Amino acid sequence: MSNTETTGPDLTHLGIPEAESETETHIGLTETYAAHNYHPLRVVLAKGEGAWVTDVEGRRYLDCLAGYSALNFGHSHPRLVARAHAQLDNLTLTSRAFYNDQLGPFAKALAELTAKDMILPMNSGAEAVETAIKVSRRWGYSVKGVPENRAHIVVMEGNFHGRTTTIVSFSNDPDATQGYAPYTPGFTMVKYGDLDALESAINEHTVAVLLEPIQGEGGVVIPPDGFLRQVRELCSARDILMVADEIQSGLARTGKTFACDHEGVVPDIYILGKALGGGLYPVSAIAADTRVLGVITPGSHGSTFGGNPLAAAIGHEVVQMLQTGEFQERATVLGERLTAGLEALVGHGFDAVRSRGLWAGIDIDPSLGTGRQVTEALLADGVLAKEAHGQTVRLAPPIVASEDDIDLLVGAFEKICRG
Ligand SMILES: Cc1ncc(COP(=O)(O)O)c(C=O)c1O
Helix, strand or coil, X not given: CCHHHHCCCCCHHHCCCCXXXXXXXXXXXXXXXXXXXXXXXXXXXXXXXXCEEEECCXXXXXXXXXXHHCCCXXXXXXXXXXXXXXXXXXXXXXXXXXXXXXXXXXXXXXXXXXXXXXXXXXXXXXXXXXHHHHHHHHHHHHHHXXXXXXXXXXEECCCCCCCCHHHHCCCCCHHHHCCCCCCCCCEEEECCCCHHHHHHHCCCCEEEEEECCCECCCCCECCCCCHHHHHHHHHHHHCCEEEEECCCCCCCCCCCCCHHHHHCCCCCEEEECHHHHCCCCCCEEEEECHXXXXXXXXXXXXXXXXXXXXXXXXXXXXXXXXXXCHHHHHHHHHHHHHHHHHHCCECCCXXXXXXXXXXXXXXXXXXXCCHHHHHHHHHHCXXXXXXXXXXXXXXXXXXXXXXXXXXXXXXXXXXXXXX
């Protein structure tokens, strides 16, 4: 690359010191013109293929965050790119004022994958969670017979369900909630994995229990064995909807189509997002039976972009890719390799490793550094990862990674642990 290509434009008039590299130029522009709602690692990515990304300086990195599991199929999966290209040439947006020829087939395929009667398509994960909350409340009033304004939902401590005002109203992360009051009422938070606490929080107006089968943002926290089954039984016995947010845990990440499958549990509502759009496009949805989703009537909920033909085409391709089970199987195989490598480091720099499929949370021994410092060291070694909370690093490599990629990732940690 020539000097002129790597040296950025002069932005000194904006208070940005003269950039020394293209990386610094882009970081300067982003920090100046985009609000500071994230604290990214200092790398500027320009290209991605499979499990690998390349930055503006031409350096390659193994992407072990994979868009928080949105990139389960890797960057630019050829099947997904081809399907998106084909659809771009035909029709991209109709709004739901009209039918389009992509939504019906996608809805049928996703309903079959979830073994539910129907779906309701949206765009972002948070919108799908909002949809599940609205549907649960409406179901509570019109089917369960809860008195107006009394619908109650139980949620879990340490949850992460998105960023809307209602969703942050039941978060216990001060970074996510502070300064956003007044909060939406109608939620009770209980300790994740504590069935007794859940049982005591339930009242006659409880319409739903909303949980992540594994808490991703919480640090890949896996509830005690049997917890999901017990929640299922409790919900069935008390006529309460079990609502599983599988936005991060679903669609092959854990080695099964849904994380609930590990306990043979079928929730009343699945909430899906991230990988449903193949990392190409925001596609989310909830899936449920008619006795639940039938409460939605024309005009009662919607989104201009939800169910648009481009989203539906990509989502349909994703569902077809999941139907064979090959990605689920691959996540299991690679996950076993990753877990074995990481577990060997417990006591040598790691305090604990939690994993399911190709998804791991590592508690770093504080004497080694913070989670952030470890991700910075990984970056310097060509591996992208993200800390979850202070001492935790979470890993979710694309499922298209190779065995060598997983060994490289483990090797990078071994190097850090050796000091
Ligand atoms: C479990 C879970 N639910 C909901 C969301 C919100 O999704 P989005 O960022 O697409 O709104 C996330 C995002 O990380 C998530 O992990």
